[in-house]
Amino acid sequence: MTEQQEPQAPADDALQAPDSSGVAQEAGDELTNAERAILAAAQAATTATTELTMAANPLRDPRDRRLPRVAGPCVLVLFGVTGDLAKRKLLPAIYDLGNRGLLPPGFSLVGFARRDWAHEDFAQVTYEAVKEHARTPFREEVWKQLSEGIHFCPGEFGDDGAFDVLAMMLREIDETRGTGGNYAFYLSVPPKFFPLVIEQLKRTNLAKGPDGSWRRVVIEKPFGHDLKSAQELNAITSAVFPESSVFRIDHYLGKETVQNILALRFANTLYEPIWNRGYVDHVQITMAEDIGIGGRAGYYDGIGAARDVIQNHLLQLLALVAMEDPTSFDADALRREKEKVLRAVKLPADLATGTARGQYVRGWQGGEPVVGYLEEQGISSDSATETYAAVKLEVANRRWAGVPFYLRTGKRLSRRMTEVAIVFQRAPHLPFSKDDTEILGHNALVIRVQPDEGITVRFGSKVPGTAMEVRDVNMDFAYGESFMESSPEAYERLLLDVLIGDPPLFPHQREVELSWNILDPIEEFWASQGQPEGYASGSWGPASADAMLARDGRAWRRL
Incomplete structure (x- = not known):
């Protein structure tokens, strides 16, 4: 990005x-x-x-x-090193951390996968990923130091012998690299393999280290596919690792602009006094993608847009926007406030009119014709998986009572954009004629998460001229222009937090369960409604999503 x-x-x-x-x-x-x-x-x-x-x-x-914030001596064991996430995000992020001087000289990386590779083969794969995707410039001396600690262990997740070799390899690394028995296990694998890998770590005593060392496990979303499966996954994990050693990664929480929501709210007196039902008309949280499912058919079909994005990314954004100010910014204080919000979330009384789902059909994207979801390779012709989801929620507490939160996400939309828009109420009295303010809209504060990170404030201003004509103008803050340094990638921040043991940006199991409590009734309702509504690729989604806001006298923001 x-x-x-x-x-x-x-x-x-x-x-x-x-x-x-x-x-x-x-x-x-x-x-x-x-x-x-x-x-x-x-x-x-x-x-x-x-x-x-x-x-x-x-x-x-x-x-x-x-x-x-420099990590101490440690080993990162990466399961799933052949996947797209590892090549595009994780391996480059590790190099970028090293390039910024945030990894210790003895840091070691161990890859585990079903490949007949030697250590040098994995080092070459890592080198190519770094050269292609690293954020920071390539420096030979940094790469030389990093490559000295790269190792590879071939094997399958059910292979006891391979995990025995891994355990022996880690002990040797402790002796030669001085890593002190500190291991982080990153499960960049499909969720169905989580229990198998965790059980192997328990069997080989890799989940528990000697006194003075630490062991941590990192789990990628999705954290289950409903409340029941999330609880089952947690039971398996907590039987081996204590909660303080489990790091559930939602990479959106590592983005600078997401963290800046907290800074914007709690470091400024300008916004917090109006951050409530007395001034806010509604909130829109959008994650739009202009791509289809690509090669993710095996993962995406049966999961859908709501489970893939709303349950984690968008509900976490809602919690950060709606939460009360925490007593501090440590992990427990932040979690308490986010959990209060998630407990207070109310579903629409009528899910038929308060939610919308769609599935992209043939259309045009970037001037090129594209196929529909049911025509994608690996997708069944009768799949009812949604590629667009929208929902209207309320937060039933004193601050937000009566303020709707509209969440939407979709693939093959008009453009790629993630933003949080706080839309304010109109002024109670306008001392202008109707013609003077004919094109004046609502004031809004828009937090742009990607791709153009920043904040926009929309307000009314007089148009130059002899008449008193008022229209909307924007005041813009852009990260790239205001700070003379490159923002770290989300995975840089999150990987460093794992190695340091700093948990504020990682969802707690209770947050995960509360999110599924919100989404499960919606998914159950949709399962009874047959096929999702079609929408043309390159559009802004199905007509039912527009109708959902139109019933409230509102409309989605034009992005």
């Missing part, structure tokens, strides 16, 4: 306070005791001022005093 840019200073570079120690050393014995005392007091005062300034930032993790 992020374009290649010139190398910049890492965002986590240390912020150093002025240091007078060098002056004292240079002066040597020429300083009197009184002068030394004055210098020491000045240095202490400067340090205290710097620490006080940093501590005053409500978004600053108290453990992070602008010092680089």
Whole structure:
């Protein structure tokens, strides 16, 4: 998502306070005791001022005093290294972390897959993925250090012998690389293999390390396909790993603009006083894709847009937008507030009019003809899987009572865009004629998550001229223009958090279950409704989605 840019200073570079120690050393014995005392007091005062300034930032993790967050000695074991996610995101992110100086010299990467590869073969695969997809510039010295710790273990998930070899390999890496028995196991595999891999880690005693070391497991979404399966998956995982060692990755929570929702709300007095039912008319949360399912037929068919996106990405965004201010920004405090929101979510009374689903048919995308979903390779001609889903939700609490939250996601839509739009109520009185404000809409605050990360504020302004004509204008903040450094990819941030053991950006099991509580009744209703409504590829979805808002006197934002 992020374009290649010139190398910049890492965002986590240390912020150093002025240091007078060098002056004292240079002066040597020429300083009197009184002068030394004055210098020491000045240095202490400067340090205290710097620490006080940093501590005053409500978004600053108290453990992070602008010092680089560097992972300690460890091994990352990556199951599913031949998959698209590993090649496009995970392997490049590991290199980018190393390039930013955030991995220790002894960091090691072990790939596990059903391939007859030697260590050098996996290193070459990693090299090609880095060269093609890394965000930061390629540096030979960084690659040399990283490649020295790359290993590969061939085998299948049900092969006891392969996991015995993996256990022996990790012990050898501990001895030669000084990784201290600290292992993170990343399950970049289909969910059906989660129980098998976790059981193998238990059998080989890889899930529990010696005192002073840690073991963590990383699970990619989907976290089940309904509430029951999510609970079964959690039972399997929690029997082997404690909850504090389970990291469920929702890569949207690692995006800078998603994290900026918290900064926007809680670091500014400008917005929080109007962030409620007294001023907000409604909220729209959109994740639109302009591509089809590609080669994901085996995964996507039977899952659909709602399970793939709404249950995790969009409900997490809703929780961040609607939550009350936490007492701190540690994991437990954030989770408590998000869980309160998810518990308060109400479904529409009539699911037929308060939800919409669709399935793309033939059309045009980017000037090229494209096939419909039922014509995609690997898709059954009678599949009822939706590629578009929209739902109207409410948050039944004092802050949001009566404010609808409209969530939508779809494939083969007109353009790629993810945004959160806070749409405000109209002014209670306009001292203008109807003609003066004929094309004036609602004020809106729009948080753009991708592709053009930033924030837009829409408000009314007078059109230059002799008449009093008021129309909408936009005031725009763009990350790429305001910050002179490249934003880390989401997987960079999340992988580093795993290796450090920092959990705020990872959904807790209770959040997962609450999300399924919201979605399961909708999925059950849709299952009784036959085929989804067709919509043309390159459009903005089925007519029923527009009708859902039109009944409320509203319309989807034009993206």
